[in-house]
Amino acid sequence: MSYDKVFLATAFTSRSKKEVDVLEDCLFCIDKEGMIARIAYPGDSDYEKILSGYGQTEHFTRIPSGSYLLPGFVDLHCHASQWAQAGTALDIPLHDWLNTYTFPSESKFSDLAYADMVYTDVVKTLLANGTTTALYFATVHKEASIRLAEICAERGQRGLVGKVVMDLETECPTDYRDADSATALRDTEEFILKVKEVGRTAKQGVYPVVTPRFVPTCTDEVLEGLGALAAKYDTHIQSHCSESDWAHQHVQERFGKNDAEALDGFGLLQDKSVLAHCNFLSDSDAELFAETGSAIAHCPVSNAYFANSVIPINRFSAMNVDIGLGSDISGGFSPSLYDNARQAVMSSRMLEDGVDPRLPAEERGTANSRITIAESFYLATAGGGESLSLPIGRLAEGYAWDVQCLDPSAESARIPLFDADEPLIDVFQKIMYLARPQNIRSVWVQGELVHSLS
Incomplete structure (x- = not known):
């Protein structure tokens, strides 16, 4: 041969x-x-x-x-548009961070020249940090989101790109959201078709991703429609799931159930689904992830700022849930999965040992929670490939x-x-x-x- x-x-x-x-x-x-x-x-x-x-x-x-x-690293959760604000405002609660900094920053991507500048730089930066595959959130802007896919194709990165959908008026700014549910679904379908065309020009593959931002910013109508589009075009799906006290409680109050069950009801949990954070999954939620083949994007640096907890990676892994690493730019300040792999180990040690010195050692932590750098390396490589159902990461x-x-x-x-x-x-x-x-x-x-x- x-x-x-x-x-x-x-x-x-x-x-x-x-x-x-x-x-x-x-x-x-x-x-x-x-x-x-x-x-x-x-x-x-x-x-x-x-x-x-x-x-x-x-x-x-x-x-x-x-x-x-x-192996090249696989970043399972990166807000490409947030590269412009990386390293700022990490000292305030998630809800305030989104509304005060993030949504206004993302609204600038209606300007295609600005989008091209930021997206070119983030793809170049991730490649320089060893990230060969990235699962990207873009913004609500269809044309700019298509441009991100084109940049991935041009630069040679394997990009999985999502046009963000957020249409719930009570939780979205008036100047940064989809006009309505019908427009969001129409734009998403057009985005899927265009990115599939782009992907056919890229040796490494570029893929469209159905991307409800998260349940708190989406109407029931749009969540149901996005589930149907993902099934129609056999696309990957990404969103946030049970990230923080605020986000987790919002879904419980709205639906009387956790994020995982709510997303599953809309057809958004399946073998090509990757959900970021998932810190507050119950055991039954994790079982649902394992049954549907849905994966967790573990974002340890971001979680230290916004998730109000440390995710029990060992427990979910033992339940046969697919797990990989995400940078979560800019909730995570670093574009490097090396930094996130290191933080994954440190956070797991803190979960096992506990953090409140006022408690006795035997009451302070959660036993059998620590992971090693070898396990964290797996999450950054093979775990990411398995989460995306692609032959990468090994x-x-x-x-x-x-x-x-x-x-x-x-x-x-x-x-x-x-x-x-x-x-x-x-x-x-x-x-x-x-x-x-x-x-x-x-x-x-x-x-x-x-x-x-x-």
Whole structure:
């Protein structure tokens, strides 16, 4: 078999939710579609044949010794429009933050030139941070939302893009909402059809996503209509679910049930659904997620500011709920899933140990809540791919060649690797805890180079 590209590298990938595989000095053979067709290990019968056949050709890339490959990250929850306000107003409650800062900021995207500027920059920034796939909220503006999909296609990022729907007058600003339910549904259908056209031009795939902002900003009519559109066009679905005390209680008061059951009643929980936050899911809610194949986008940095709680990731994972990581720009200030992976570990430790020193240790926390950096890495990669039902997030045969190349010796972001005999699994841990964008030398999506510092 002939290959389009062959890489010689040492790499890290998830073996399971809790274990990391070290792929040392392997040959990664990529086909013309950008998929991993073969991984040859030293000692395999065809290893030397592949190396001699490709090693001196333009199709061969040798990753330098001391640099490492990781799967590209999968960001399951990012408000692309909020990149413009990232790092501001994180000290006020969620409801106030939305109405005072976020909705006025998002309303600016009626200006296509402004939208193009911000969206181009956020896609470029996420790629530079190792994020090869992103599930994006845009705004209510149809044309600007289509432009975000086009930018993903042009820049080579695998983008799943949603035109935001919010039409409930009592919870939405008069100058930033869909005109009415019928207009919201018509615009969403036109958006879906246009983005499907855009996606056919992108090797890596670009996808439309049905996107009710969250139950508190949507009428029953529009929620029902969006469920029907998702079924008609077999699209992904995204929204927020049980994020904070305020949002969770709003849905309970309106419907007499939790978000999960309400969303399911409108046909919005299914195998291509990704719901952000989900901090207040009950066990029966989590069982509903597992039954429908719906996934949780865990946003640990954002949750520290707005969710009023720490989500019990271990408990939901044990219930077979698909879970990945999200940056939640700009509720989360950082575009880096490295930062979010680190915070996921820290938050889980705080949940297990508790945070109120006035309580005895045995009463202070929630037992068996902590996760490791290996588990957090899984959430950022393979967990994200499984949540989207796409062959991404792993370095394995049959998966897309979405990878980031890490150079620990970057002058301005050196990772302390001084012992030549340091176990590679320890090198992996140091990368996950210390890597910065300066360390990410190159990024490929679907076999194509989309970012390079060299």
